[in-house]
Amino acid sequence: xxKILAITACTAGIAHTYIAREKLENxxxxxxxxxxxxxxxxxxxxxxxxxxxxxxxxxxxxxxDIRVNKDRFMGKAVVEIxxxxxxxxxxxxxxxxxxxxxx
Amino acid sequence: MAxxxxxxxxxxxLNMKAKNKEEVLSYLAELLKRAGYIDDLxxxxxxxYLREQEGITGIGNHVAIPHGKSDSVKQVGIAIGKTxxxxxxxSYDGEPSxxxxxxxxxxxxxxxxxxxxxxxxxxxxxGNGVTLEKLRMAKNYTxxxxxxx
Numbered sequence: 001x002x003k004i005l006a007i008t009a010c011t012a013g014i015a016h017t018y019i020a021r022e023k024l025e026n027x028x029x030x031x032x033x034x035x036x037x038x039x040x041x042x043x044x045x046x047x048x049x050x051x052x053x054x055x056x057x058x059x060x061x062x063x064x065d066i067r068v069n070k071d072r073f074m075g076k077a078v079v080e081i082x083x084x085x086x087x088x089x090x091x092x093x094x095x096x097x098x099x100x101x102x103x
Numbered sequence: 104m105a106x107x108x109x110x111x112x113x114x115x116x117l118n119m120k121a122k123n124k125e126e127v128l129s130y131l132a133e134l135l136k137r138a139g140y141i142d143d144l145x146x147x148x149x150x151x152y153l154r155e156q157e158g159i160t161g162i163g164n165h166v167a168i169p170h171g172k173s174d175s176v177k178q179v180g181i182a183i184g185k186t187x188x189x190x191x192x193x194s195y196d197g198e199p200s201x202x203x204x205x206x207x208x209x210x211x212x213x214x215x216x217x218x219x220x221x222x223x224x225x226x227x228x229x230g231n232g233v234t235l236e237k238l239r240m241a242k243n244y245t246x247x248x249x250x251x252x
Contacts, residue, residue: 012172012208014206014208014222014226015226016168017223018223018224018226018227019162019168020230022229022230023230026231042212042223043212084158087159087162087195
């Protein structure tokens with residue numbers, strides 16, 4: 001079980017951001033991992049990642065097609081990917097993270 | 104969530120006659136125009152095609168989610184169309200689409216936050232395989248709204 005904190009953000013902030021969140025949550029659940037996904041879309045930031053959650057996370061996953069501020073994640077392992085990778089293969093992405101962490 | 108607030112029968116056609124992407128987008132945009140969601144059909148379509156150029160909107164499982172953020176949009180909404188035949192559509196799984204959700208969102212989203220929130224919740228559900236399968240099987244408005252519950 002790994003603890004993933006993620007951010008999703010697409011160019012329009014209307015659809016992909018939220019679809020990717022759903023896909024990530026379902027994939028992590030199936031794989032037995034913990035995940036919390038913050039969305040940065042048209043309606044602003046939702047499900048915001050909290051400092052104590054960030055402290056405890058194994059990895060920060062940023063799936064975005066726009067710039068996302070990473071100041072909060074200083075000193076943490078951060079993986080940045082285009083949102084299309086989540087749209088195509090959410091489980092594949094999480095498997096890669098497992099490999100990377102060696103867990 | 105009150106899905107009925109967003110899913111407007113006037114802009115849904117589950118027996119859409121269209122043979123290609125252009126026909127699908129024009130037809131659904133026309134529904135949006137007639138129902139008063141957009142005021143400038145061509146302006147809106149231009150913004151939809153602009154978004155199409157920026158990246159893939161075929162999300163897999165034969166579902167596509169084109170969207171236009173446009174000054175032509177007066178009211179947040181989603182036009183939905185289903186065709187008998189498969190439509191060539193760039194997608195993440197390489198498959199064509201026959202169920203299309205065309206999102207209409209105003210460029211200036213101030214004052215539409217509540218509707219945008221409903222739209223984003225609804226969009227999120229499209230990331231769920233079970234929901235997608237129910238949507239693909241839906242033959243009428245009731246089955247369509249139930250798929251989102």
